[in-house]
Amino acid sequence: MTGPREDYLDQIRRGGLDLPPELAAAFASVPREAFVPDGFQRRDGSWVHPADPEFLSVVYSDDVLITKVDGRVPISSSSQPSLMALMILGLRVAPGLRILEIGAGTGYNAALLASLGATITSIDVQEDVAVRARAALARAGIAGVRVEHADGYRGVPGSRFDRVIVTVGIGGVSPHWLEQLDPGGFVLAPVVHAGTDPVLRVSGPPEGPVTATPICGAGFMHASGPLGADHPGAFPPPVAAGALTGMSEAAPARFDPPLDDVVYRDLWYAAGCQTRRATHAILPDTEQSRLALLDATGTGGALLLPDGSVLAGGAEAAAYASLAVDILDRWTALGRPPMRAWQVALTRTGDPSSPIWVPDAWSLR
Numbered sequence: 536m537t538g539p540r541e542d543y544l545d546q547i548r549r550g551g552l553d554l555p556p557e558l559a560a561a562f563a564s565v566p567r568e569a570f571v572p573d574g575f576q577r578r579d580g581s582w583v584h585p586a587d588p589e590f591l592s593v594v595y596s597d598d599v600l601i602t603k604v605d606g607r608v609p610i611s612s613s614s615q616p617s618l619m620a621l622m623i624l625g626l627r628v629a630p631g632l633r634i635l636e637i638g639a640g641t642g643y644n645a646a647l648l649a650s651l652g653a654t655i656t657s658i659d660v661q662e663d664v665a666v667r668a669r670a671a672l673a674r675a676g677i678a679g680v681r682v683e684h685a686d687g688y689r690g691v692p693g694s695r696f697d698r699v700i701v702t703v704g705i706g707g708v709s710p711h712w713l714e715q716l717d718p719g720g721f722v723l724a725p726v727v728h729a730g731t732d733p734v735l736r737v738s739g740p741p742e743g744p745v746t747a748t749p750i751c752g753a754g755f756m757h758a759s760g761p762l763g764a765d766h767p768g769a770f771p772p773p774v775a776a777g778a779l780t781g782m783s784e785a786a787p788a789r790f791d792p793p794l795d796d797v798v799y800r801d802l803w804y805a806a807g808c809q810t811r812r813a814t815h816a817i818l819p820d821t822e823q824s825r826l827a828l829l830d831a832t833g834t835g836g837a838l839l840l841p842d843g844s845v846l847a848g849g850a851e852a853a854a855y856a857s858l859a860v861d862i863l864d865r866w867t868a869l870g871r872p873p874m875r876a877w878q879v880a881l882t883r884t885g886d887p888s889s890p891i892w893v894p895d896a897w898s899l900r
């Protein structure tokens with residue numbers, strides 16, 4: 536490869552990802568620019584159009600490309616390539632597999648799966664998005680992908696699949712997907728946990744028991760309809776910068792050096808296994824993502840920082856500080872288990888006419 540695509544694979548591998556040759560060949564051959572013909576928004580909010588000189592170099596970077604917004608909220612995108620790669624690896628794709636994708640978006644992920652020899656049915660809830668994905672797949676000359684416009688909750692009634700991959704954050708797994716899987720199949724989906732969307736490998740019969748194992752940490756835009764519906768026991772939604780006020784140090788730093796991003800995610804995951812008050816907060820000024828335990832007012836509670844220090848504030852500051860310290864103590868005593876060490880049991884909940892399977896209990900494997 537030459538030009539802007541030259542170091543695309545290196546960028547995808549930068550976090551230590553081992554790309555097998557077939558997947559590297561898929562990323563090298565599928566033209567990502569064909570899937571963003573109208574340009575995209577970068578993380579900093581600026582739009583990049585195909586005529587802009589930096590267009591191809593951003594397209595071939597390890598970054599999410601936001602293709603549709605509702606006001607300031609992203610509602611469709613091409614996900615970060617290294618996360619797509621991790622999920623495709625977790626899907627254990629083989630030629631001939633029948634894959635259901637929920638969230639067609641640009642169609643790029645479906646094109647990568649198709650170039651690995653799978654047959655894809657990809658659903659998107661937004662009609663214009665589905666139409667554009669279909670056109671992009673045709674333009675890129677990708678065969679073996681059918682794009683449908685529908686809410687993905689029902690899957691494709693009457694069809695059978697070997698895998699389901701969900702490329703939008705969901706509150707819980709549809710029993711229809713489990714019903715449409717052949718024996719040995721599984722669902723790979725980012726399911727909300729403590730304000731983030733770790734990707735779970737989920738399996739079990741539609742009537743249960745349903746269990747899961749975490750594959751990797753992730754953050755996604757969230758699904759509409761029953762897949763994103765609120766349910767009893769849901770974690771508080773992420774907290775915007777500035778919502779937590781009057782936070783002051785309640786416990787000193789304990790990790791030197793501070794936890795790196797991956798290990799901090801492991802602590803974050805464990806916190807969500809211990810309390811339903813855990814969520815994601817953006818710190819004012821720095822815009823950094825931090826693990827928060829949110830009180831019922833949504834303006835107080837505790838923050839657990841990567842160096843192990845705890846900040847607390849609000850009327851119940853002492854109780855939340857003590858919960859934060861307990862989470863740190865337990866996780867440390869358990870030997871800092873990684874996210875992948877947990878086994879998840881799911882429970883069926885939500886609207887009785889459109890139930891979902893949601894994570895409910897966690898144990899170490």
Ligand SMILES: C[S@@+](CC[C@H](N)C(=O)[O-])C[C@H]1O[C@@H](n2cnc3c(N)ncnc32)[C@H](O)[C@@H]1O
Nearest residue numbers: 611613638640641644659660687702703758759
């Ligand atoms: C992050 S994008 C998907 C990225 C895509 N796989 C790609 O390769 O570009 C998420 C997509 O999920 C779609 N979506 C949201 N809720 C949905 C639902 N209930 N059913 C199907 N699609 C949904 C959105 O319209 C959006 O296009």
